[in-house]
Amino acid sequence: MATWDSVASLLRYSSPVALAAVGETVVEVSGIINIGLEGMMLAGAYAAVVGSLQTGNPWIGVLYGVGAGIAFALVNCLVLVYLRVDQVLAGTAMNLLSLGLTSTLFRARFGQSGQLISAPEISRFAGVDVIIIGLAVLVLGLHFLIRRSGWGLALRACGEYPSAARASGYSVEMLRCSALLIGGLFGGLAGAYLSIGIAGSFAENMTSGRGFVAIALVTFGRWRTPWVLAAALLIGYAESLQYSLQGTSSIPYQFFLALPYLIALAVLVFVGKGAIAPESLGNTELEVG
Amino acid sequence: MKRFLITSVVLLATISLVFAIFQMPMWPSLQLTAQGAFGDRFGITRTLVKTIPLLTAGLGMVIAWRAGAYNIGGEGQFIIGSVAGAWMAKTMMSLGSVGAAASYAVLAVCVLGGAMYAALAGWISFRRGLSPVIVTILLNFVASQVLDYAVRGPLQEDTHAVPLTQTLPQSMMLARFDPQLDLHSGIYITIAAMLAAQVFLFRTRKGFQIRLVGASPQAARSAGLNEVRLKLLAMALSGGLCGLAGGLEYLGLAGQIGVSSSQNWGFLAIPVAVLGGLTPLGCGLSALFFGSLFAGSQQLARFSNSGSTLIYVMQGLAVLAFVMIEARNKRLEPAGEV
Numbered sequence: 001m002a003t004w005d006s007v008a009s010l011l012r013y014s015s016p017v018a019l020a021a022v023g024e025t026v027v028e029v030s031g032i033i034n035i036g037l038e039g040m041m042l043a044g045a046y047a048a049v050v051g052s053l054q055t056g057n058p059w060i061g062v063l064y065g066v067g068a069g070i071a072f073a074l075v076n077c078l079v080l081v082y083l084r085v086d087q088v089l090a091g092t093a094m095n096l097l098s099l100g101l102t103s104t105l106f107r108a109r110f111g112q113s114g115q116l117i118s119a120p121e122i123s124r125f126a127g128v129d130v131i132i133i134g135l136a137v138l139v140l141g142l143h144f145l146i147r148r149s150g151w152g153l154a155l156r157a158c159g160e161y162p163s164a165a166r167a168s169g170y171s172v173e174m175l176r177c178s179a180l181l182i183g184g185l186f187g188g189l190a191g192a193y194l195s196i197g198i199a200g201s202f203a204e205n206m207t208s209g210r211g212f213v214a215i216a217l218v219t220f221g222r223w224r225t226p227w228v229l230a231a232a233l234l235i236g237y238a239e240s241l242q243y244s245l246q247g248t249s250s251i252p253y254q255f256f257l258a259l260p261y262l263i264a265l266a267v268l269v270f271v272g273k274g275a276i277a278p279e280s281l282g283n284t285e286l287e288v289g
Numbered sequence: 290m291k292r293f294l295i296t297s298v299v300l301l302a303t304i305s306l307v308f309a310i311f312q313m314p315m316w317p318s319l320q321l322t323a324q325g326a327f328g329d330r331f332g333i334t335r336t337l338v339k340t341i342p343l344l345t346a347g348l349g350m351v352i353a354w355r356a357g358a359y360n361i362g363g364e365g366q367f368i369i370g371s372v373a374g375a376w377m378a379k380t381m382m383s384l385g386s387v388g389a390a391a392s393y394a395v396l397a398v399c400v401l402g403g404a405m406y407a408a409l410a411g412w413i414s415f416r417r418g419l420s421p422v423i424v425t426i427l428l429n430f431v432a433s434q435v436l437d438y439a440v441r442g443p444l445q446e447d448t449h450a451v452p453l454t455q456t457l458p459q460s461m462m463l464a465r466f467d468p469q470l471d472l473h474s475g476i477y478i479t480i481a482a483m484l485a486a487q488v489f490l491f492r493t494r495k496g497f498q499i500r501l502v503g504a505s506p507q508a509a510r511s512a513g514l515n516e517v518r519l520k521l522l523a524m525a526l527s528g529g530l531c532g533l534a535g536g537l538e539y540l541g542l543a544g545q546i547g548v549s550s551s552q553n554w555g556f557l558a559i560p561v562a563v564l565g566g567l568t569p570l571g572c573g574l575s576a577l578f579f580g581s582l583f584a585g586s587q588q589l590a591r592f593s594n595s596g597s598t599l600i601y602v603m604q605g606l607a608v609l610a611f612v613m614i615e616a617r618n619k620r621l622e623p624a625g626e627v
Contacts, residue, residue, distance in 0.1 A: 079612075088422055094609070254441075265427050
């Protein structure tokens with residue numbers, strides 16, 4: 001019995017991870033893996049609550065969140081693209097930094113316990129808001145851009161074989177930065193949506209692993225934005241099932257929660273990364289030739 | 290030595306910077322942190338108790354990363370290790386064996402559980418030429434569901450009231466030095482592991498091969514080494530150490546596991562290993578350093594509401610600064626010299 005309400009709430013609860021995963025897809029297509037996505041979302045979530053509380057306008061809050069994501073992405077541009085620091089390390093560092101900064105600032109501003117604050121929320125219509133609708137449009141738009149535009153072709157070349165992109169006269173650095181900035185926009189928006197779109201508040205470490213879920217979803221969705229979105233909805237659905245299945249099913253509900261990751265692993269076992277995964281993903285070596 | 294100096298300077302600079310940013314009085318803050326970490330026997334205990342999991346899991350990261358296997362599944366391996374250990378403990382208790390021997394059997398199963406989980410991640414990754422990054426992230430999620438299932442299902446305590454395992458009898462816990470203090474004899478195991486890892490990586494043939502595979506896969510291949518097998522070995526050792534960390538927390542401190550048993554030790558081990566220069570002894574120093582920060586920073590709450598969360602800022606900034614300096618140095622090095 002899928003009433004509209006349950007569909008709308010599924011869309012709402014899946015949106016943060018979906019947004020982050022779609023942004024991460026663009027980043028990974030360019031050959032970079034942004035392990036710092038978790039921290040990026042957290043920064044977006046905190047900034048959005050601050051902006052929303054300060055101005056009383058949730059949309060300004062969203063802007064703050066997106067701004068935080070983009071600021072985060074600019075650091076990524078410097079560290080990952082120009083200094084070619086190991087991506088796993090830099091990402092881990094950024095996650096810690098963001099966790100520390102947001103928690104510290106939050107406690108400094110709202111007190112040790114972080115008493116419940118409630119920020120103005122985004123208004124919605126029939127359970128759906130502009131961001132959800134925008135997400136669907138953006139996913140298709142990005143898919144088109146990546147698959148059909150000149151920028152997308154060059155971006156994919158960066159992820160597959162950067163030397164080829166460079167030889168054709170593209171700046172691998174600029175292309176990767178553009179992807180990182182898009183990833184930052186989405187990551188920040190994802191965090192903002194989590195805090196002021198759903199929770200209406202901020203809590204320390206409120207992303208609780210969603211950034212890593214998003215990274216996992218990119219693999220599950222085989223580096224295609226529509227599939228990644230579908231994967232995010234599937235995860236959201238599996239999570240919503242756990243409550244209805246608790247106690248009624250002979251299969252433990254944890255199995256359903258683990259299922260998407262198990263499927264992603266099975267795909268990796270049986271087809272590997274295939275021809276779909278960006279060949280140079282995570283590679284920091286200066287390309288040869 | 291030069292590295293040690295650079296690291297120390299970077300760390301001190303970051304700490305001061307963080308205090309400055311958050312407008313905390315510099316000298317009293319440092320004093321309080323040091324006091325909280327080393328001021329009395331309670332402080333020293335706090336520091337060492339935090340150092341144990343950081344160092345043990347950090348050693349795991351050192352070995353894997355040295356082999357070029359970016360294991361970020363320390364968290365999952367920690368969890369699977371402790372779940373396997375809890376299962377073993379339940380089995381032993383039902384057999385009526387609750388002595389020290391049972392305790393070491395449990396610890397061994399923790400190591401084995403972590404090692405097998407990491408080896409699984411390695412097997413999935415390396416046979417297809419993938420980096421273990423994505424695979425270990427995926428397996429971290431699977432592990433947390435396994436833990437959730439275990440503590441709500443087959444391994445739940447007898448009254449089935451809370452998602453925790455049965456508390457171990459005192460006879461199965463690792464010995465404490467002083468009943469008032471949390472410090473347990475697991476610290477000997479951790480120190481032994483550190484020394485063993487140092488000898489293994491820098492004084493044995495296999496250790497050399499592992500470092501070679503990480504530093505230059507091409508050279509390793511042309512020397513006829515089996516890259517996949519060596520990386521798998523490194524992963525298994527790495528996971529074993531993370532599992533050991535889980536086991537030490539289980540048998541040394543809590544005596545039971547629950548859904549939030551691991552306090553991110555598996556993730557925090559990464560900066561510890563990196564700032565330790567990816568050597569086991571260096572890792573010991575950096576684990577001690579971060580352990581003392583963890584223990585000491587609680588005192589900082591006196592100056593600001595924040596306190597203990599500042600440590601993440603310091604860790605993040607320090608790692609970032611450290612890897613940026615490294616990246617610059619690498620650039621300035623003449624090509625071909627690795």
